[in-house]
Amino acid sequence: MSARVVNNRAWWLVLPVVILVGFNAVIPLMTVVNYSVQETFGNNRFLFEGVKWFSDVMHSARFHDALKRQLLFTAIILAIEVPLGVAIALAMPRRGAWASACLVLMSMPLLIPWNVVGSMWNILALPDLGLLGWTLNSLGINYNYTRQPFAAWATIIAMDVWHWTSLVALLSYAGLSAIPPAYYQAAKIDGASSWAIFRYVQLPKMRRVLTIAVLLRFMDSFNIYTEPFVLTGGGPGNATTLLSIDLVKVALGQFDLGPAGAMSLIYFLIILLLSWLFYRVMTSGEEDS
């Protein structure tokens, strides 16, 4: 990094990206900012409202509930997907046809459109017709994800684990593949236990990819919309109404542009702030390792 030369003409090289992303990011963001400070009466008549919507959203029980559900959902899926992904990566074959087969099969869920993931789990979990729903009910477990909040939660969490654990596993696997065999031989000579190998050889080497995996999973789970929307529609009641689902309800369903704008900005700031915190925590000890 230190070898990079100072050259301000490099701006010409980044200009296309700045124009393209700027067009898509700045104009819509300004639109949202605009909405967030105005009252709309239809017919394009707007009235300046200042920070009214922001204080409304900050004090609304509905927003607090959606935020709590979102934090709980993200915490649960991170707690399951990260250790599970690492465990799978550790147990995967390193080379040969089986390694390729594992990689191809594990990548499958990542390339299925998100609404199809929702439909798929919907079909799987139907209480009377789906493989999962039917099996659970014939085992005597009363399961109906459209009626029971707990069943709905369990289903969307199982769906997310199904959908995204592979990403963590593939990233960890890549980190593990980058460890030279000499490290393992040295550890073997020292008589290290497999726990010690994991703790002092494999985990430090996976640190960078794990940081990326946790950040990506955090950001994407916080933004999740399509899959739970298709599966549960936010129900039963509001039990699985996560932040994005609530936001779309307010913005496109009720067309309350002011509150939706304020909510969007608060939502985006929360993600930025938490991502930055995660990043700082996970890279804090990087120099000494």
Place this chain on the structure above:
Amino acid sequence: MRRLKWVVPALYIAFLMLPIYWLLSMSFKTTNEILGGFTLWPQNFTLENYRKVLTERTWYMGYVNSLIYVLINTVLSVSVALPAAYAFSRYRFIGDKHLFFWLLSNRMAPAAVFALPFFQLYSAIGLFDTHLAVALAHCLFNVPLAVWILEGFMSGVPKELDELAFIDGYPFWKFFLKIFLPTIAAGIGVAAFFCFMFSWVELLLAKTLTAVDAKPIAATMTRTASSSGYELGLLAAAGALTIVPGAFVIYFVRNYIAKGFSLGRV
């Protein structure tokens, strides 16, 4: 203990395949059989659902529309990201760190936040319901991702390569296209793979920006699910077919995935 290691990935893959099996099984059943009660595999095997999806224009045009905007987006994202990633990996310039972080922050933006403003923006410039609108909108998260991946690959190429080429009198663009790009071909492949993937699976923006002419397959599915009753078999067949392009892409890049993950930064 060591010998039983294969159990973990095997169980995990079995778990992954279960919903896919069920989707396929449903897609080969008749509506009567599906509504008639639970059956583990199709009793009256039928291809009728697939025939309908592949011959009715409203259905198969969905796949065509999706593929068109995904391909436009992939080409566009990777081509604008290449020079930018080169700039980030080789030069220091005013505001480079801020610019990089700003780019990445767009990767964190919830699509739900942008749905309505995007609708208004693209309606205002007359691009609503075109493939280009969706392709451009998906650049919001794919361009930063492509820059991030390519920058990782480019930083792995020694600077001496550039310096030697410039000493030999290569003009910048000739060096970039003829020498530099071929050396990071794997990186371009990985970046294209991820752009394809995220554009293919995204629905909220694609649905918001289209109505009829550029309607993606995913939107056809959700609208059909709600309008024409509960045709689970048809829905399952359409869903099963959306897995095909992804499966192809994975098959072609299977040897690069692990390498790409470790060299690049995804």
